[in-house]
Amino acid sequence: MTVYFNGSYQPKDAVRVSPDDRGFLLGDGVYEVARTYGGRLFAIDRHLERLRYSLGELRITGVAVDTLGQVFEELLRINGLMAGDALVYFQVTRGAARRAHGFPEPPVAPTTYGYAAPLALKFDHTKGVAAITVPDRRWARCDIKTISLVANCLANQEAQEAGAFEAILVRDGVALEGSHTNLFAVLGGEVWTAPLSNYILPGITRAILIGICRAAGMPVHERPIQVEEIRRADEVFLAGTTTEALGVVRLDGRPVGTGVPGPVTLRLRQLFLKETARR
Ligand code: PDD
Secondary structure, three states: OEEEEOOEEEEHHHOOOOOOEHHHHHOOEEEEEEEEEOOEEOOHHHHHHHHHHHHHHHOOOOOOHHHHHHHHHHHHHHOOOOOOOEEEEEEEEOOEOOOOOOOOOOOOOOEEEEEEEEOOOOOOOOOOEEEEEEEOOOOOOOOOOEOOOHHHHHHHHHHHHOOOOEEEEEEOOEEEEEOOOEEEEEEOOEEEEOOOOOOOOOOHHHHHHHHHHHHOOOOEEEOOEEHHHHHOOOEEEEEEOOOEEEEEEEEOOEEOOOOOOOHHHHHHHHHHHHHHHHO
């Protein structure tokens, strides 16, 4: 595999990251995950805009975000991923400097790393997945796509050990999002999802699905969803770059709705796929 590291393309095995890198020592960095459909990057401008936001919030400078679309294209080309579906990962850390909590002084160049790989999905949209609810133990800036994901990893591992795909994170009785997906519910025939705040990631799939609902005349609300509401929802689904709209058919061991992906979830996924073909 050929990857991108600090401005050049190199074999993955040739990459040398400093042990002083603040991503390694402190989790001080941000990332993005985008994907292709039939070899074409999807919603890439939105991903780059969110990367700009994450970098800005962490005050990491020195990354030419405008040029990254070309880097992603090049990674796809070099790795023979111009056909089919692939994932592109990109991360930036504050760089390598003697360990200290404050920013390096004088400033150092950020470390940039990107790769492209064939998409390998662990679920079937027609069958849906199981989820569990867990307390949200993350920090209070979940709107930043930071590589500091230990709370997400612990929650997701708990889900896997319970035989589930996703952990739905609950804070003060409100179901916010999954460990790596946004959360939607269908209540009384209408689509609900958590409002944007510092407690969720502003998901790109989430935003596109809201737009699709509006364009199709399906009522959609950005309102807090109580955990009891997802338990008695007609449908619950997850939204994310790799998951698209994916039905949750079991929650904490009990069936959701009729126990199969619901009609709204399936329709939204079909409309979403049409959208991916248009861009
Ligand atoms: N996860 N919420 C969280 C906490 C996420 O990590 C993600 C994405 C999403 C969905 O966002 P989007 O639709 O922009 O992919 C919501 C990525 C895919 C990951 O960490 O692998």
